[in-house]
Amino acid sequence: MNSRERVLAAIAHKEADRVPVDFGGSLATSLHTQGYAKLKKYLNMNLDKEIKVARGRAQLAAIDYDLQDTLGVDCRMLLVKAPDGWINSDDHSDILVDEFGMEWKKYEDIGSYETVSSPLFGPEVTVETVKNMKWPDPGDTSFLAGAREKAEQIRKSTDKAIIANLALQINTQSNKLRGFEDYLADMIGNPALIESIMDRVTELYIERAKAILKEVGDFVDIVYVGDDLGTQIGPMFSLNTYRKLLKPRQKKLFEVIKSAADVKIFYHSCGACSVFIDDLAEIGIDILNPVQVSAAGMDTKELKKKYGDKVCFWGAVDTQRVLPFGTVAEVKDEVKRRIEDLAPGGGYVCASVHNLRPEVPPENILAMIEAAKEYGVY
Amino acid sequence: MSIQTVYDAVLEFNNSSIVAEIKRAMAEGADAGAVLADGLIKAMDEVGQRYARGEFFVPEMLSAARTMKTGLDYLKPHLAEAQSEKEGTIVIGTVKGDLHDIGKNLVAIMLEGGGFEVVDIGVDAETAKFVTAIQEQNADIVCLSALLTTTMGAMQKSVQEIKTQCPRVWVMVGGAPVTQEFADKIGANGYSGDAAGAVVKARELLAG
Numbered sequence A: 001m002n003s004r005e006r007v008l009a010a011i012a013h014k015e016a017d018r019v020p021v022d023f024g025g026s027l028a029t030s031l032h033t034q035g036y037a038k039l040k041k042y043l044n045m046n047l048d049k050e051i052k053v054a055r056g057r058a059q060l061a062a063i064d065y066d067l068q069d070t071l072g073v074d075c076r077m078l079l080v081k082a083p084d085g086w087i088n089s090d091d092h093s094d095i096l097v098d099e100f101g102m103e104w105k106k107y108e109d110i111g112s113y114e115t116v117s118s119p120l121f122g123p124e125v126t127v128e129t130v131k132n133m134k135w136p137d138p139g140d141t142s143f144l145a146g147a148r149e150k151a152e153q154i155r156k157s158t159d160k161a162i163i164a165n166l167a168l169q170i171n172t173q174s175n176k177l178r179g180f181e182d183y184l185a186d187m188i189g190n191p192a193l194i195e196s197i198m199d200r201v202t203e204l205y206i207e208r209a210k211a212i213l214k215e216v217g218d219f220v221d222i223v224y225v226g227d228d229l230g231t232q233i234g235p236m237f238s239l240n241t242y243r244k245l246l247k248p249r250q251k252k253l254f255e256v257i258k259s260a261a262d263v264k265i266f267y268h269s270c271g272a273c274s275v276f277i278d279d280l281a282e283i284g285i286d287i288l289n290p291v292q293v294s295a296a297g298m299d300t301k302e303l304k305k306k307y308g309d310k311v312c313f314w315g316a317v318d319t320q321r322v323l324p325f326g327t328v329a330e331v332k333d334e335v336k337r338r339i340e341d342l343a344p345g346g347g348y349v350c351a352s353v354h355n356l357r358p359e360v361p362p363e364n365i366l367a368m369i370e371a372a373k374e375y376g377v378y
Numbered sequence B: 001m002s003i004q005t006v007y008d009a010v011l012e013f014n015n016s017s018i019v020a021e022i023k024r025a026m027a028e029g030a031d032a033g034a035v036l037a038d039g040l041i042k043a044m045d046e047v048g049q050r051y052a053r054g055e056f057f058v059p060e061m062l063s064a065a066r067t068m069k070t071g072l073d074y075l076k077p078h079l080a081e082a083q084s085e086k087e088g089t090i091v092i093g094t095v096k097g098d099l100h101d102i103g104k105n106l107v108a109i110m111l112e113g114g115g116f117e118v119v120d121i122g123v124d125a126e127t128a129k130f131v132t133a134i135q136e137q138n139a140d141i142v143c144l145s146a147l148l149t150t151t152m153g154a155m156q157k158s159v160q161e162i163k164t165q166c167p168r169v170w171v172m173v174g175g176a177p178v179t180q181e182f183a184d185k186i187g188a189n190g191y192s193g194d195a196a197g198a199v200v201k202a203r204e205l206l207a208g
Helices: A003-011 A033-043 A065-071 A127-132 A147-157 A170-178 A180-189 A191-219 A239-260 A274-282 A300-307 A328-342 A362-375 B002-011 B018-027 B032-052 B058-082 B102-113 B127-137 B149-165 B180-185 B195-207
Strands: A052-055 A060-062 A075-079 A095-097 A103-107 A112-117 A161-167 A222-226 A264-268 A287-289 A312-317 A348-352 B089-094 B117-120 B141-145 B170-174
Touching (some): A147 A161, A147 A191, A180 A191, A180 B058, B141 B149, B170 B195
Parallel strands (some): B089 B117
8 A cells, every 4th residue: 555545545534554644745744944954964864955945934844755755754745836926935035025915024033924014904994995905816827837747746756645735725814914803803893894805815716726726636636725713722713703704715615626626625724623623524625634632622532523524634743742842752652642532444644733843853753753653553 | 771881882892882882871970980890891701701601702802802992992081080990000911932912912902801901012022021011010910921832931931030020020821832730830820721811810819
């Protein structure tokens, strides 16, 4: 059984030879460039190779294929080039401007970028402002250059499952544009404004999904999309708010993805998001990531019992305490526990809950992968 | 029952009518202190309880808090006349290395809604900034927030330094990765997992 078959079996809720392992296959299962530098040094591998950045604003590393092969992980990341005008991964300027006209400032000691301005920040913004803002052209396909060749090359060079990392976050992009606090308040106080922003973002992302999947759809197994719905202590908003504002738009996008290619939908939402799982499954997600086990209501035993037949869980190895602060033995116990909870009958891909911060010791990263392979044998 | 309509406006997130409701209540003879206590603060207590019961979420809490704040801004000059008693003064900020502020802002506005004087020193705040603010404001409580797992270390250092330099201030901590266990370990006096609980905890600390 090869990696791809192993991953597809898990998604189809079947037990493979072992639980598949992901490290560096998606925009939410990788690590910070500084952490990657430490890992390479620890492994004494690829020290002469420059670290590629998968996502500039989070300083997320694109893990080298040979290192993934050495570790025996089961997934590959396919990244489509950012549209012109979006943050360039190689650009290390202090202020970057994205395609929506938002400015991102680099915070050196934190090692990431945060938005500092947007055309839709502030109390005066109305539906008219949204209409008159300069939006990215949905017909722009500049980002497709080389995508098909790259996807084909990855497909031919590996038997790993390939994840097209499209992101296409309707909720996250809309809240970035409006500013998180105003966005949340407007969901109640001025929903028409939020809907007008979401509509433009959805329209743009639907065109992008169509264009990208037309190019690479036949070479990929999984499409990564995401929209955070949870916080540490509870859902970001009520299920009613989700159903009214976000769900119909996500449904349209997921329908487009599924009709454009034979792919599984990998849905990423941080935080306490268990109340949304039934609705997400209904609109077509196959995989739920990252299963933030430290958030409220995200107990893996309970999740498996309630939703195990609806979604494949992907992630769940704790990044808030165990991976950064735990011992190697604690990491192994954590992996064992998550596999026991989530893997019976298939439906689990083992990975860290989200990207690892620079402080996570290389020993713990390797222990996670080793333990997944050791305890994951069916 | 004119104060009741002020209370209702907060719970219905009626930001555009709250000032009119307060004016009407006061024209009918309610004093500013009563409008604050039985209208705004009582309503925010109810908001906290509805949040705790899972009936309100962050958007509802924010909308209510903003409505309360609009009312409070109008009421403030009148309160000075009425010599309304403050619950206490609180300095709040996000610790060094952390830029996240929604949770912190929500705690600040709930504390304000709970009748406290709140001084917000912003994000990425050095320990010295906390200490200066505590001393200048003669604060009763200081609240430190951290969202990143990796800034919990900065929180620990700040708490230790604040305890040394300002021994009579109560220290409260919160934020996504922070737990009661961590709060105890670093010697904080109070912890809350959410904004509504922070108001309850602050009142407990000052009640002794």
